[in-house]
Amino acid sequence: MFAVPRKHRLSTTLIYASPLFLALLIYGYCVSLPFFLDDGPHFQILAQTNGLRQWGDFPAFPFYRPLVFSVWKIAGWLAGDADAVALHSLNLFCFGLTGVLIGQVVRRAAPPSIRKTAAFLAGAGFVIFPFSYQAVALVAALFHLTLALGIMGCLWLALLWLDGKIGSAGLIGCWMCAFVAIFSHETGVLLMPALLGMIFVVYGKHLPTKRQLGWLLLPISLLTLIYLALWLNFRPNSENGLTSAFDVAFAALLQGVIYPAARLVRPFVIGDLAAGTLIILTITVLAAVFLGWQWVNVRRLISFGLGWYLIAILPAAVLLPAGYVLGQLRLTLLASIGGAIFWGVSLGALFHAGRGTQTQWVFRAAALLLIGLFAIISLEFLGMRRADYLHLRDFNREAVRLFVANEVISSGAVLVNAPDYLIPDVADRRFLLGSEGVLFVDETLDYNQQFWMNSDLPYDNVEVIGFRQIQRNTGFGFRAHPPDLETADVIARVRDARQVYVTWFEGKRFWPVLVGGTDFDGLNTPLVNYPDVDFALTEANVALSADGRTLTVGLRWRVDVPAGVKVFVHVVCDGQMMAQSDGYPWGDTYPFSAWSPGEIRTEFRTIRLENPASECLQVFVGLYNEVDLTRLTAIDAVTGEQYENDLFLLTLSGNFD
DSSP: OOOOOHHHHHHHHHHHTHHHHHHHHHHGGGGGOOOOTTHHHHHHHHTTOOSSGGGSOOTTSSSOOHHHHHHHHHHHHHHSSOOHHHHHHHHHHHHHHHHHHHHHHHHHHSOTTTHHHHHHHHHHHHHHOGGGHHHHHOGGGHHHHHHHHHHHHHHHHHHHHHTTOSOHHHHHHHHHHHHHHHTTOGGGGGHHHHHHHHHHHHHTTSOOOHHHHHHHHHHHHHHHHHHHHHHHHHOOOTTOOOOTTHHHHHHHHHGGGGHHHHHHHGGGOOSOOOHHHHHHHHHHHHHHHHHTOOOHHHHHHHHHHHHHHHHHHHHHHHHSOHHHHHHOGGGGHHHHHHHHHHHHHHHHHHHHTTTTSTTHHHHHHHHHHHHHHHHHHHHHHHHHHHHHHHHHHHHHHHHHHHHHHTTHHHHOEEEESOEEEEEEOGGGOOSSSSOOOEEOSOTTSOTHHHHHHTTSSOOTTEEEEBOGGGOOOOSEEEEEOSOBOOHHHHHHHHTTOSOEEEEEEETTEEEEEEEEETTOOOOOSOSEEETTTTEEEEEEEEEEOTTSOEEEEEEEEEESSOOSEEEEEEEEETTEEEEEEEESHHHHTSOGGGSOTTEEEEEEEEEEOSSOOOTTEEEEEEEEETTTOOBOOOEETTTOOBOGGGOEEOOEESOOO
């Protein structure tokens, strides 16, 4: 036989490894994400086991998924502590490697004439499947990732064993992969039907010997039975019942197998598409694909892929509430393997159809068009979700930075409108059912876990509340962490707070800003008097950030007679308004009408500039009546003279370099 040139072997290896590289390219940002969502509860549970307890009766965790806790425990021992970068990297590696193994399984199972193309498309298709974004980004989703990785590793090694290409060591590796899959997640028991189906697809009537099949299947069957016995004994989870809206949950998960078509239909649908209509649409698209193929080997393999997808989504569709499913489309991760096989083989066959005939170019053009459509739709969606996650990451980083800088751990604070859940606006929705959102902290959890997870400091004294009246998000849906309070309750919470922070919105970005609190002292002698309402400004300053784009304004007010008054700060350059901040003190949470007579408090205002500040920059402050919007008279407390236009000019600190 002729030796394969080294360069050819290298290029082939790189092609087959491309799903891993593609995963790094698309999801590499996940390594920079913090811990979030239910990472905190999982690590609290992790602290209650020595790495072995969860393999037996372990009431701390409501499911029987022992393997991943052992993985986390080992990772903690190696790293010295839970490390977000390391654990996100582990998720990413498991995900990308699963894509590589899918390609290798398809390479063996597909007809020889299309196997290389189909293998590449199936592996890449798994990686760019849009609904997987939550599973990759969330550390606690490792259960799903090791499940998928274990199943694909088992299938790949099983085929190599049955082909006689590996010996006993490889067979043991196959059993180990089965062990990983089965003890990672309850749906690991689906490994056996998946393995049997793949054997039928590859070998048909020409099955391997009974001895080979026995050595392969009996240990895996035994592992499955052992798991089921342990599951029934330790964690039957009998609280779950059948969902009352199976059609909705099933349709939401089913749309993933035709997601390019779902995206194309989206502009013609207002709101959610009816579950029944979506199911009919899916059946129509799938039937068209099937009718297009008379090639038995192709039809057998794409049938396997579709069957995998359907079986994998059934447990979630049958047992989980439809509302939960609509917000957690990552439940399709295991099913997406079947979808990747279905479309990878279909498109690979289309690309090679008509080979040797004059119509070959037509089929190739159609295949490339569909492949491009898949890629564009997926990458656009994943790019949108990437932006959401990065905004949440930046919010968390800034909150922890501010808390450390202002010693919140000793003083305590109230944080208003911390992000709980982000969803796209209706105009930005890409699919037909489901929120397409990014969940950061579940509303049932204590938000403080978000801070101690990522700083190792116990922020038990940070109170998180929601206040919709000052929530000014535009271009996306934003759910603040509860409780969602009315004005009177908000005032009661912030009145005596030592530090108050609110979430500030700018376009699709948001971040926490310090707005005031009782912790901040200052001068109490009047600097500017407002005789119309018996108010006084006792201290005022403004600082410019190093990049020249952010102004921090500090104002200290004395209120002798509470009244309905608002503050305005105008940023002017050569007579042109550059930016402004209007509203009540403390980020609109503490109106002057609620102050006590004689109360003196300091407030802070953060103002962003579209362009870096120049030397012409001036910052003015004043008050106006909230009823008729008339500007209140401003008198110099020293000279008794009225300020021009009732505007007090602040002295700017900072430079314009």
